[in-house]
Amino acid sequence: MTVSEPAERPRVLVTGGAGYIGSVVAALLLESGHRVTVLDDLSTGHRAGVPQGAEFVEGRVHDTAAKVLDPSYAAVLHFAAFSQVGESVTHPEKYWANNVIGTHLLLEAMREAAVRRLVFSSTAAVYGEPEALPIPESARTAPTNPYGATKLAVDHMISAEAAAHGLAAVSLRYFNVAGAYHGFGERHEPESHLIPLVLKAALGERPAITVFGTDYPTSDGTCVRDYIHVADLAEAHLLALGRARAGEHLICNLGNGRGFTVREVIDAAARVTGLEIPRTQAGRRAGDPAALVAGAERARTELGWRPARPDLDTMVRDAWGFAKSLREQAPHAS
Ligand SMILES: NC(=O)c1ccc[n+]([C@@H]2O[C@H](COP(=O)([O-])OP(=O)(O)OC[C@H]3O[C@@H](n4cnc5c(N)ncnc54)[C@H](O)[C@@H]3O)[C@@H](O)[C@H]2O)c1
Numbered sequence: 001m002t003v004s005e006p007a008e009r010p011r012v013l014v015t016g017g018a019g020y021i022g023s024v025v026a027a028l029l030l031e032s033g034h035r036v037t038v039l040d041d042l043s044t045g046h047r048a049g050v051p052q053g054a055e056f057v058e059g060r061v062h063d064t065a066a067k068v069l070d071p072s073y074a075a076v077l078h079f080a081a082f083s084q085v086g087e088s089v090t091h092p093e094k095y096w097a098n099n100v101i102g103t104h105l106l107l108e109a110m111r112e113a114a115v116r117r118l119v120f121s122s123t124a125a126v127y128g129e130p131e132a133l134p135i136p137e138s139a140r141t142a143p144t145n146p147y148g149a150t151k152l153a154v155d156h157m158i159s160a161e162a163a164a165h166g167l168a169a170v171s172l173r174y175f176n177v178a179g180a181y182h183g184f185g186e187r188h189e190p191e192s193h194l195i196p197l198v199l200k201a202a203l204g205e206r207p208a209i210t211v212f213g214t215d216y217p218t219s220d221g222t223c224v225r226d227y228i229h230v231a232d233l234a235e236a237h238l239l240a241l242g243r244a245r246a247g248e249h250l251i252c253n254l255g256n257g258r259g260f261t262v263r264e265v266i267d268a269a270a271r272v273t274g275l276e277i278p279r280t281q282a283g284r285r286a287g288d289p290a291a292l293v294a295g296a297e298r299a300r301t302e303l304g305w306r307p308a309r310p311d312l313d314t315m316v317r318d319a320w321g322f323a324k325s326l327r328e329q330a331p332h333a334s
């Protein structure tokens with residue numbers, strides 16, 4: 001009789017596992033007893049983001065996934081992508097090449113290696129300007145930028161792969177991901193996301209936070225977004241892995257179903273840090289919808305997902321802990 005060896009723990013490939021969200025999910029997968037290989041080309045990620053205990057392969061999904069995958073893998077969690085909305089408008093070709101062609105080649109490699117389970121990072125950006133709030137998965141998809149268009153194209157590609165070749169797939173459409181977990185947090189360069197930028201302004205690493213647009217039809221004139229804690233988001237990935245069924249492509253929004261304005265986020269950061277946060281105002285940022293709030297009922301019913309950290313101050317506090325830890329590691333970094 002064979003004793004259950006660690007080698008029998010399910011083996012998973014995490015593409016983009018040196019990035020913000022992939023590193024948190026990789027850490028959680030390890031904690032829950034998976035064997036994890038991270039495949040990342042470090043184009044926007046960091047070697048230090050790969051959690052201890054994960055095998056690391058440096059390379060591009062396009063050519064390296066096929067070399068790494070074999071039938072010993074139970075699943076792939078696919079985070080590797082470019083995700084800056086503004087850059088996708090100025091350099092759309094980068095986004096089609098990386099996000100769409102990369103996923104096409106990944107699906108080929110999975111088929112070749114008989115790895116038939118996938119969890120994909122989709123985005124609320126596929127919906128564009130919503131017709132009504134909250135946004136259910138059945139809402140019209142009309143992305144307003146190439147980033148959202150590439151993610152929608154991949155969602156279509158995965159649906160067809162599931163129908164034609166029996167892939168078991170779940171796409172998770174994240175709203176605004178925030179916070180940090182177990183020492184892994186948001187560290188984009190350049191940073192474009194609101195919460196890390198507000199915290200940089202609190203630390204004096206930036207002169208001020210610029211509020212983009214104060215004339216939106218919202219309670220205080222600034223944009224409304226649905227923020228979700230990265231640890232809650234990560235837990236949904238583990239549930240999705242278990243839920244994926246052969247031949248089916250399940251698509252679930254991930255958000256808390258509650259929106260906060262940009263001003264409310266800055267106020268939360270002032271509360272959490274106890275610091276004054278200098279702010280300036282500018283015009284609207286191109287392509288920003290006024291309000292995005294998730295209808296996330298499907299994640300509850302289909303995945304059994306229950307977000308445990310819906311409180312905005314908790315997300316900002318965890319992001320603040322991470323921002324300060326980065327500061328301690330590199331006190332002179334700007
Ligand atoms: N951060 C958010 O709020 C948010 C919201 C919705 C969706 N998403 C999606 O979630 C995923 C992760 O986002 P993130 O914020 O962690 O981004 P990130 O930039 O921190 O992580 C992406 C990782 O993928 C790697 N990568 C990119 N292209 C690659 C390639 N071709 N081959 C190998 N590695 C590659 C990068 O080096 C990086 O480590 C992305 O697919 C993104 O589109 C993020």
Ligand SMILES: O=c1ccn([C@@H]2O[C@H](COP(=O)(O)OP(=O)(O)O[C@H]3O[C@H](CO)[C@H](O)[C@H](O)[C@H]3O)[C@@H](O)[C@H]2O)c(=O)[nH]1
Nearest residue numbers: 123124125175176192193194197210211212223262285288
């Ligand atoms: O310096 C800044 C940065 C942002 N904002 C505002 O803060 C809000 C949030 O902006 P982020 O850049 O943090 O996030 P986005 O809503 O633009 O986009 C994020 O959420 C989207 C879905 O909601 C997509 O998933 C996308 O991938 C992801 O980056 C927006 O109203 C934006 O205009 C500012 O006022 N000042």
